[in-house]
Amino acid sequence: MLTYEPGETVVHDLDPRSKLAVQIGFAATALAHTAPRALLGLSVVTAVVLALARVPVVRTLYAYRFALVILALGPLVAAATLGPPWIDLEAGLATALASYRVLLILLVSAAYVRTTPVRESRAAIQRTVPGKPGQLLGIGVALVFRFLPVVQSDLRTIRDASAARLGTERSARERATTIGLLGLSRTFDRADRLSLALRARCFSWNPTLPALAFARRDAPTLGVAVALLLTAFL
Known part of the structure; x- marks a missing residue:
C-alpha cells in the first residue's frame, strides 16, 4: 500500500x-x-x-x-x-x-x-493555489490520501472473508459482483462516518497548517x- x-x-x-x-x-x-x-x-x-x-x-x-x-x-x-x-x-x-x-x-x-x-501536501497545495480553489483542492487531496487506504483495506477484508467461505469456488463474475457490491456498501458507510466525524470535530476550511519554508537543499x-x-x- x-x-x-x-x-x-x-x-x-x-x-x-x-x-x-x-x-x-x-x-x-x-x-x-x-x-x-x-x-x-x-x-x-x-x-x-x-x-x-x-x-x-x-x-x-x-x-x-x-x-x-x-x-x-x-x-x-x-x-x-x-x-x-x-x-x-x-x-x-x-x-x-x-x-x-x-x-x-x-x-x-x-x-x-x-x-x-x-x-504537508495539503499545505503545499493551499499555499500555491490561492483562495477557495486551493482550499478545495487541498482538502480533496488530503481526504483521498487518508480515505483510499481505508477503502483498500476494506476490500481486502471482504475478499479474504469471501475466500474463507469458499468464495473462490464461484465464477469470476459472481466474485467480482459480490466484492464490488459489498465494497460500495462499505465505502458509503465509511463516507457517512467521515462526514459525521468532520462535523463533530468542527471541520475548518482554513486550519492551522504546518509551516513550509524553502531551504538551500531545495x-x-x-x-x-x-x-x-x-x-x-x-
Whole structure:
C-alpha cells in the first residue's frame, strides 16, 4: 500500500512544493517526448529518485499491480486488428511506449507519497493555489490520501472473508459482483462516518497548517524541476 512512511532520506527533508514541482516537470517531459532515447533518460531519472527516496521497487510495483495489468493490456489491444495482417506491431509499440511513460510517472509519484506527510501536501497545495480553489483542492487531496487506504483495506477484508467461505469456488463474475457490491456498501458507510466525524470535530476550511519554508537543499531540486519543465518544450 502506498502511504507516507517516516524516514531520514534527502527526499524526506525537501519542501513538498519542490517535490511537486519535480513531479510536474517530470510528467510534462514524459508526456511530451515519446522517443526511446528520451524514455531511457527518464528511466535513469526515475531510478535516481527511487534510490534517493529509498522506495522499495517490488512493493511499489505490487501496489500498482492493477494499473500494471491495464498498462500491459493496452499494447495488446492496440496491436490487434479486425482484418489482415491481424497484428499491427507499430500501433502496439506506440502504445507500449505510452504505457511505459505512465509507469515512470507512477513510480515518481510513489516516491512523493512515501516521503511527504498528508498535512504537508495539503499545505503545499493551499499555499500555491490561492483562495477557495486551493482550499478545495487541498482538502480533496488530503481526504483521498487518508480515505483510499481505508477503502483498500476494506476490500481486502471482504475478499479474504469471501475466500474463507469458499468464495473462490464461484465464477469470476459472481466474485467480482459480490466484492464490488459489498465494497460500495462499505465505502458509503465509511463516507457517512467521515462526514459525521468532520462535523463533530468542527471541520475548518482554513486550519492551522504546518509551516513550509524553502531551504538551500531545495535549490538543486527546483533546478531539476525547471530543467525538466524546459525539456518538455525542446
